Amino acid sequence: xxxxxxxxxxxxxxxxxxxxxxxxxxxxxxxxxxxxxxxxxxxxxxxxxxxxxxxxxxxxxxxxxxxxxxxxxxxxxxxxxxxxxxxxxxxxxxxxxxxxxxxxxxxxxxxxxxxxxxxxxxxxxxxxxxxxxxxxxxxxxxxxxxxxxxxxxxxxxxxxxxxxxx
Numbered sequence: 001x002x003x004x005x006x007x008x009x010x011x012x013x014x015x016x017x018x019x020x021x022x023x024x025x026x027x028x029x030x031x032x033x034x035x036x037x038x039x040x041x042x043x044x045x046x047x048x049x050x051x052x053x054x055x056x057x058x059x060x061x062x063x064x065x066x067x068x069x070x071x072x073x074x075x076x077x078x079x080x081x082x083x084x085x086x087x088x089x090x091x092x093x094x095x096x097x098x099x100x101x102x103x104x105x106x107x108x109x110x111x112x113x114x115x116x117x118x119x120x121x122x123x124x125x126x127x128x129x130x131x132x133x134x135x136x137x138x139x140x141x142x143x144x145x146x147x148x149x150x151x152x153x154x155x156x157x158x159x160x161x162x163x164x165x166x
Contacts, residue, residue, distance in 0.1 A: 002032055003059075003126070003129055004032040004056065004058050005061045005126065006059075006061070006081070007019070007023060007063065008061070008062045008073075008078065009035075010065055010068025010071050010074060011073075014067050015067050019035070021115065022122075031127070031130050034056075050073075050076075055084060059086055059087040059088070060087070062074065062077070062088060063110075064091070064092045064102070065096060065112075075100070078101050082101045088101070088102070090107035091107065091108045091118065091122060092108070094110065108121050108125075
């Protein structure tokens with residue numbers, strides 16, 4: 001199934017390059033990155049699109065920058081993500097203070113002038129989450145196959161259990 005993150009961010013022009021760079025790093029680690037502004041659903045309600053895609057993602061990555069920390073949409077996405085118990089991973093620009101739901105969550109510090117280290121930390125962490133999910137899916141799949149094989153063997157032996165005699 002793969003691992004998918006919802007990237008919450010400001011729509012400000014100052015953040016566009018950083019959002020693109022962040023999305024590129026996420027995708028380079030084999031993780032799908034959903035960005036609402038790239039998913040045109042003309043004629044549909046934006047809150048429904050956001051909610052559906054937050055539910056479909058494995059985690060929420062929140063980019064908090066000077067330009068985005070007080071944006072209504074970013075804060076609503078954080079609140080909704082927390083409400084549905086999504087793992088929320090804040091990426092916080094140096095100089096920005098996390099408040100509210102994010103104030104006590106371990107996060108990645110991102111220096112806009114030199115974002116390499118923060119992006120590397122985030123990418124490696126997400127790659128680990130992806131690997132854990134894939135491993136869990138393989139184990140569950142193997143268990144299902146094993147259970148089906150047992151059921152087939154038992155049913156081919158005439159009912160699956162010992163005969164009762166009186």
